[in-house]
Amino acid sequence: MKKAIALLILLLVSSMNMTQSEQPIKILIDESRIDSMDELIQWLFPSEEFPDPPDWRNSFENYDYEWGFGRAAEALQKIASVTIRKSGKISYSTLKDYDILIIASFKEDYGTAEVDAIMEFVENGGGLLMLGDYRSPNNCISRPFDVLFYSKEAIIADKKAENFSTTIRSEVRLGGLLHSDLLITDIGNHSVMRGVEKIALYIGLPISSYESGTVLAKTSEDSWADTIGKGRMGAKDSEELEGPFSIVLIMERGKGRAVFFGGSWSFFNWVMDEKGHQNLNFLENTVAWLGEPGGPYKQYRTINEEAQESLVHAMSLYSNHKFSQAKSAFEDTIRIFEESSRIYLNADAHKGIEEVTDYLEKCEIGIEADSIFENALQFLDKREYERAIEAFEKCRLMYEKIDHTERIEECSTRIDEAHHSITLQNEASSLFQQAEDVFSAAVSTFDFTGYEKAKSIFEEAKNKWLEYDDPARVEACEERIVQCTGEIAEIKKTRTTVIALIAGVLVLCIGIVMVWRNVAKKGEPVSSRREEAKSVIKTISERYARGEITRKEYEELKSLLEK
Known part of the structure; x- marks a missing residue:
């Protein structure tokens, strides 16, 4: 039986993909509700400057203009497979075949079902890179992660911070954004920040609160949230929030990870062209860290490996006939396979569940058979042999169903013992x-x-x-x-006493007979002698009646006296 089980385990395990081969990171960028440069910015860049009508979208497909994330997309394409999604609602079915979801600069809320799908994606191994934009409804996505961006329409400004821009257009400076191109140097120690000494923050947005996670980058104490449309832009007003502000937050959630960055415009094409910062390093490190666990389509393989380890343990318990423990282990295995199937529908998990379900049924039989076997032993101890035989025969049939040879033989032996x-x-x-x-x-x-x-x-x-x-x-x-x-x-x-008594009687009788004969010779009357003989015979009869002499002895004495 143990050899058969070992072979089954080998076949089952070999039928599954035990190792996660090296695969490129797959990124999905959602631009289904992409934002565009506002009218003011469009006014600052007269259309006659462009040979063709400009693409005002903040898109990862926008390579030709100062705005857009084309340069960032080029960097991502060197280290990952990138897909840009342009329409439709997000669902878990959409996300499960990717490792990372990037959302940046969007103008419409994501619905509850979409946010739930994003959360499920992350909890099942996916990575989320959320690039906050001061004009986007960021918190519809971040709130379920217990992260909130600053809700007012404001941007981070800092007069004392080092600026990174050398080529920024004068038109933009005239827009009052002079103090919003900052170099962030307060950077934490983490693989996400490996090789990153300075982050260029352009039109940044504070992360105002979070319940968990690690902040990896902050602005200085001299920074403030410069509210748009109130007071003077580029100058701190008394009611405006003061820094330092968290701008990079990382966290692990379930099997996956998430990174929140309050500065989507920091990856605009013109910023990428500037020197003195390591924004692309930061982006590449972030993708590597987010993609490390592997999205659902990779996670299921890891989970299946865990299920297979659980299966080997359960099979070991089963082969040692520890049916109750094996049942619990098989149930754990099924739960793991079900988790794999829930995360990513796959044939390996389905096959594993079928195999384990079969052994769960065998465990149930084994548990019941063991219970009946114990009862049978108790009947045997109580010498209730008929009940013991009935119980042993019943559990023997059950053991035959699960090929428990040792117990089958023991039941037969016990039945023979009971019959004997x-x-x-x-x-x-x-x-x-x-x-x-x-x-x-x-x-x-x-x-x-x-x-x-x-x-x-x-x-x-x-x-x-x-x-x-x-x-x-x-x-x-x-x-x-x-x-x-x-x-x-x-x-x-x-008998000894009676024999001695009889011997005495015989001697007496012989003496009487001899006396009788002597008297007869002298002429004693015959009638007198007969009376004496009758008296002796009477005595012998009484002894015979009392069982003191046997019939044979009685008859011999009587015959002798009657002569």
């Missing part, structure tokens, strides 16, 4: 009753052969009860054997 005990009990009881009958009929004054026969049968019955291991019955036999021995001794004693 029944036979032994019947034989011993029959012998004891037979001995009782002989003992009852053995009453005699002179003949002890009946007691000898009864004693012999009681001894035979005793041996049977000894083999049957019934001390009470053995003791009963021994008591009867002692009684038989006593009766035999008493009869022998009586």
Whole structure:
């Protein structure tokens, strides 16, 4: 049985993809509700400057203008497979075949079902890169992660921070954004920030609160949230929020990870062309970290490997006939396979569940069979042999269904033992009753052969009860054997006494006869002699009636006296 189980495990495991081969990171960029540069910015860049009507979208497909994320897309395409999604609602079915979801600069809320799908994606191993934009409804996505971006329409400004721009157009500076191109140097120690000393923050947005996670980049104490449309842009007003502000937050959620960055415009094409910062390093490191767990389409393989390890453990318990523990382990295995199937529908998990379900049923049979087997042993201990045989036969059939050879053989042996005990009990009881009958009929004054026969049968019955291991019955036999021995001794004693008495009587009779004859010779009357003989015969008859002499002895004496 153990060899068969080991072979089954080998076949099952070999049928599954045990190792996650090296695959490129797959990124999905959602631009289904992409934002565009606002009218003010469009006014600052007169359309006659462009040979063709400009593409005002903040798109990862926008390579030709100062705005857009084309440069960032080029960097991503070097390290990952990138897909840009342009329409439709997000669902888990959409996301499950990717490792990372990037959302940046969007103008419409994501619905509850879409946000739930994003959360499920992350919890099942996916990575989320959320690039906050001061004009986007960021919190519709970040709130389920217990992260909130600053809700007012404001941008981070800092007069004392080092600026990174050297080529920024004067038109943009005239827009009052002079102090919003900052170099962030307060950077944490993490693989996401490996090789990153400065992050160029352009039109940044504060992360105002979070419940968990690690902040990896912050602005200085001199920064403030410059509210758009109130007060003077580029100058701190009294009611405006003061820094430092968290701008990069990373966290792990379930099997996946998420990164929130308050500065989507920091990856605009013109910013990427500037020197003195490592924004692309930051982006590439972020993608590597987010993609490390692997999206759902990779996670299921890892989970299947975990399920297979659980299966090997469960099979080991099953092969050692620990059915209750094996059942629990198989149930754990099914839960793991079900998790794999839930994360990403796959044939390996389906096949694993089918195999394990079959063994769960066998465990149920084994557990029930073990319970019946224990009851059968108790019946055997109580000498309830018929019930024991019935129980052993029932559990033997169940053990045959699961090929439990050892228990099948043990049940057969126990059944034979029970039948033998029944036979032994019947034989011993029959012998004891037979001995009782002989003992009852053995009453005699002179003949002890009946007691000898009864004693012999009681001894035979005793041996049977000894083999049957019934001390009470053995003791009963021994008591009867002692009684038989006593009766035999008493009869022998009586016979000795009677024989001595008879011998005395014979001597007396012989003496009488001799006297009688002598008297006869002298002429004593015959009638007198006959009267004496009758008196002696009467005495002998009385002794015979009392059982003191045998019939044969009585008749011999009588015959002698009547002569």
